[in-house]
Amino acid sequence: MSLYFDAAAILTAPSAGGSFKSRIYSARNLRASPAQIYALITEASKWDRVLADVIEKADILSVERKLTPLLALLLVYDHLLSKKGIAAPAAHPLRQAVERHKVRLKAEFTKARVRRGCATVEQFKTAVLREKREADGTAHFVYPRWVRVNNIRSSLEKQLSTTFADYQRVDTLAALAPAEDERTKLKLLYLDPNIPDLVAVPFGADFTSSPAYKNGEIILQDKASCFPAYLLLGDRGFKDAWQGDLVDGCAAPGNKTTHMASLLAKQQKQKKPRKQIFSMDSSKVRSKTLQKMVSLAGADPMVTVLQGQDFLALDPMDSQFEDVSGLLLDPSCSGSGIVGRDDVPQLTLPQPKVVKSSKPNGKKRKRGAEDHDEPEESSSNVTMGQPSAAPSDENDIPSGTIDNDRLTKLSNLQARIVEHALSFPNATHVTYSTCSIHLIENEAVVARLLASDVAKERGWRLLRRDEQPEGLRKWKHRGVRRDRDMETGVESEESESVAALSEVDLEACLRCWSGDAEGLGGFFVAGFVRDSEGAVTEPAKMKIKSDHDNGNAEGDVTDESNEDEEWDGFSD
Ligand SMILES: C[S@@+](CC[C@H](N)C(=O)[O-])C[C@H]1O[C@@H](n2cnc3c(N)ncnc32)[C@H](O)[C@@H]1O
Known part of the structure; x- marks a missing residue:
């Protein structure tokens, strides 16, 4: 079974260059043979579109919660197309998770062959390769x-x-x-x-x-991932350089922290750098990568890394944060905007259905318990041993079914994190970003935040398009009111959630989408600003204080916090 986990780790690993093959052969910590891994990935990638379609039609992802889309694709490839079948003991739960559906899978595979008018699997393969080549012609430039x-x-x-x-x-x-x-x-x-x-x-x-x-x-660093720091620090120059301190609350592996430091360095070219950025991540393992990235970028004189620090546990009233005027929040999200990268074969993965049911069989998915032999959160770094984080390192690809309950939990946590940021007494600028395409994690979170007590009491609003840094003002993809139908690219009338934002506020939000000519994955960012600078009003101060004392920045998500510990989204 290690073959499939190793292949999945390779496909989701940081990709700083080198040929795909050489990266497999030089990777550390692999248990299966590099030749086997390489063969599996290259062969499975030839069939990816067909297999994704077969898996979706057989609908196995919504019942087999242990299967990620990527693992399902690799396992179903071996199950349907390799002579020896799945390379794992017959009793292995993942092998069983696929073989339980062998009749459906076989039937859908046969239907796909017949639809293409192919009498044999060999003919089918030729047709599939032709289709893939045609599709690749456009995929690469993007x-x-x-x-x-x-x-x-x-x-x-x-x-x-x-x-x-x-x-x-x-x-x-x-x-x-x-x-x-x-x-x-x-x-x-x-x-x-x-x-x-x-x-x-x-x-x-x-x-x-x-x-x-x-x-x-x-x-x-991907272009979309550069939006938040630029939106926060803008086109300032030497004369109006950013003065206050900054916080990156969810920072590992560190791309946005080092981008902030780079922008500050440019604004303050002549000045001696000072510790101006507090950068933290609640994961101790990922904090180590963060520290490495900061050092590699030469940002140590500007950045204080708080390893393993939960942003929600920071006390905004602590005197060491009294000069914090800008905060960047890029919390864990569903990762639904992530697309494959560079010379690693671009795999079309089966899309997990967004289902309404929340807890199959009444059981909750627990990290580390059920998923003990999935690639570890940090495996991408470990496997490739690269000196710095690559774009694909910021988040992992989604695993399992993204159901509405999970999205709701994530959005509750995201809203809590940003609301906490809005409560820093001298904060005037906050950015919120995700690499999700879902409205519930994006515009809907922004709408909730604007309606929150702390936003109202302190005068937070969105940074309008006409106030944004020049490069971002020109960006034409803006907030949406409804979830998009990803096939047509049109906002779906059937979308259950509708963002309660004005036209001006939607214009203030920035979106990136995969599959268009911009060369990006799905991404969202919005900037919050406060007109009424200065001290916090007394009622707001009291509310913030009591929220903090209760360890809760938003009453209605208190009950979620324990659950969030069990599954807090995709984060590397
Ligand atoms: C999307 S990643 C951040 C990527 C990062 N901003 C970058 O550009 O390199 C989200 C990170 O948030 C961290 N995280 C989630 N909740 C947190 C919290 N309450 N406090 C601090 N970090 C948190 C996760 O461990 C994860 O590393």
């Missing part, structure tokens, strides 16, 4: 490799004349997608128009051996 220049150690100008000296500038993202045979040879570079110091290069570019990457002069 996902370039994004590279952010770190102003603490370098500058865009310096990198353009060193690391990217022999790169040819192109005017569009689409131009980064040359024909398949040229893809890895051409050195093309696109300067991003929305985020300062961000460039895109073809997805196969490898920086692992470049001095700039090893020294932390460049950081591999």
